[in-house]
Amino acid sequence: MTERRRPAGAHRVVFHSDMNAFYASVEQADRPELRGRPLVVGGHEELRHGIVLAKSAEAKAAGVKTGEALWEARAKCPGLVVVTPRYGLYQKYSLLARRIYYQYTDLVEPFGLDEAWLDLTGSLRLVGAGALETAAEISERMKAELGCTVSIGISWNKIFAKFGSDYRKPDAITAITPENYRDLVWSAPAGELLYVGRATRKKLHSSGIDTIGDIARASPELLQRRLGKMGGVLRAFARGEDETPVKPYDAARNEVDHTIKSYGNGLTAPHDIATPEDAKALIYLLSESVAQRLREGRVRASTIAIGVRSADDLVSYSRQTTLARATNVTGRIARTAWELLEANEPLDETRPLRGLHVRASGLEPMDAPQQLELALDPRLHMLEDLDETIDDLRRRFGNTCVQRGAELLDESLLDLDIKRDNVIHPVGYF
Structure with a gap:
């Protein structure tokens, strides 16, 4: 059997860390009496914007959905705790999480308050551990120091690392490797690839493209015709050919x-x-x-x-x-x-x-x-x-x-x- 060619950049080690149910988890971490209770972060009902902005794992288990009205959430989950958002607190926890990441690499790229990419290619030697061991250590520190769980994806590129952190939640570590990405990534629906939104998914479906593997195998000409320049970008993403660097923020x-x-x-x-x-x-x-x-x-x-x-x-x-x-x-x-x-x-x-x-x-x-x-x-x-x-x-x-x-x-x-x-x-x- 002919050996499959390894993707370009496969020597890199990129993490994507996603803090699970971020707003709700921060509220439970900041108020220990709420831990283990079904909780949602919601708007002000008296002003008619009483919807669920975020939900805890306990509320999710009761069927509560993000975006639904608070009265609907309460009907599904008697005893539901509703708290108003505290954005300053969420920004504080985001910074605390980054302080932990920076102890492993200075190449940290935030992706919103609750997510970040980390490039550990050159720093694992200094840490003295492998990728899985380092991810497990970060995960445990987040629980011990912040009271929050994370899902971490590991791969050689940012797109597959992000896919890995979404693959299993909560509190999980998933490695997407040159050996397993065709099985794990290519079988997933096209909409699970970063930047394939609803409109793009519909265009792809109309061309018979329904999985990430379909995108990877599609002809560049077809994708260019259907999606313009973005077609080629998504094809490269699906094939693991993203070489975009992790770009740290520097004020x-x-x-x-x-x-x-x-x-x-x-x-x-x-x-x-x-x-x-x-x-x-x-x-x-x-x-x-x-x-x-x-x-x-x-x-x-x-x-x-x-x-x-x-x-x-x-x-x-x-x-x-x-x-x-x-x-x-x-x-x-x-x-x-x-x-x-x-x-x-x-x-x-x-x-x-x-x-x-x-x-x-x-x-x-x-x-x-x-x-x-x-x-x-x-x-x-x-x-x-x-x-x-x-x-x-x-x-x-x-x-x-x-x-x-x-x-x-x-x-x-x-x-x-x-x-x-x-x-x-x-x-x-x-």
Whole structure:
């Protein structure tokens, strides 16, 4: 039998560590009396955004699902404990986890708050143990020092390491090797490959491609025709040919914080949104928080997106646009989000909305050079100065001390502190 060729880069040792049920696990670790009890992290029911954001293993065993209403979760699981999110605490635990990782390698790339890649290719000799032994040691330290479990995938590339951490949960270690990846990875559904989302999965299925192995064996021409440039990328991923390095975050190099892919805020409104005035008030309220957080992160965003949820059938969709010039100016983000909403919704009683979401992505450092625009808004510097002044007032007197006129159109929103309930999205791969 002819020996199979080993994939390029097969000498590398890459871990992907995923903290299981992160928000819920952190809450149980921080409050020992909640350990072993069914628990969910949920929104504020009195403001109509009472949904399950995260669930503990005990709640999952009772059938509770992420995204469902809290009343549904309680019906499935009597005695369910519901806690509101504490994002500052989750960021603290994320940093504590990274401190453990850094004791094994300085090549640590965060992938959201709860996940990270580690490249141990050159450091295992210094650690004095093999890959499996090192993964087991990290796993035990996470339990002993943080009170959280992790699933760790080991492979020679980031994509298969991520697949390995997802393969068995919770509290598991899975090695994807050149000898077993055809059995473990190729038999899995195409949607389990990183960056194969719902729309891509449908396109692949229409071409008879349903597993990761199908992607690996498909002709480059077919994938290019169906998916464009991404087709070739996914084929390389499926074949274990990803040689992307683990890229550590270094603030001194003026990089964007790799734990954050985008900044967003969403809200299920206290009442259905049936007028342009109500919609504009909520858009501006959400955009204020997103823009302020961009400035705090010292970044600008080039892509603005909205998420819309209908009040009638609860169907959701999103729309986005890319700006010619990245921004963190509140007015520009709000105006862009408003234009996206106006272009897609009648904004009247024929189709009331239940919730809206504003998200900014495509991040770049504030100090990054920007191409000059001939038609640059002459008010830009004035708007930047205004934002800086408002930020300073809010730091001293609270997030609700200054509000824009558009936000006053809906009195039910006046007392909401949207920024406190921020949403942090994980980093993109590229």
